[in-house]
Amino acid sequence: MLASMIFRREPFFHGHDNYDQLVRIAKVLGTDELFTYLNKYHINLDTRFNDLLGKHTKKRWDRFVHNENTHLVSPEALDFLDKLLRYDHMERLTAEEAMEHQYFEQIRIDSQNKVE
Structure with a gap:
């Protein structure tokens, strides 16, 4: 949702089905990272992905910044997004974090100033 809002791309990962959805995510987050996650947790990927996934490097978030969304993007937003969009749930920020x-x-x- 955050990626959709700051990059003005709704939805950010638009898949036609669950298989296409994962392929689109892998094209952004990278296939090496996906396979690292799968191996770490001993997860077997459906064989239908063998022909679908291909090999993709992780994309830099600033690649999605353009004239129409630059006013919505900050280094903090990109860092926040990067720490949320991870395959491995143990690497993602918790809600508190x-x-x-x-x-x-x-x-x-701003909230603290209103209280004072």
């Missing part, structure tokens, strides 16, 4: 991220710093400051 997400709320403490620098991306929300201005909201915390």
Whole structure:
């Protein structure tokens, strides 16, 4: 959802079915990272993916920035997005960690100023 909002691409990962959805995610997050995750947790990928996935390197988030969305993107937003969009759930930010991220710093400051 965050990627859709800041990059103005709705939906960000638009798959026609579950297989296509994973392929589209892998094209952005990378196939090496996907296979590392699958191996770490001993997950067998459906054989239908053998012909679908291909080999893709992880894309830099700034690759999705263009004239129509540059005003919505900040280094903090890209860092936040990168820490959320991970295959491995153990590497993703928890909800508490997400709320403490620098991306929300201005909201915390504004909220604190209203209380004072």
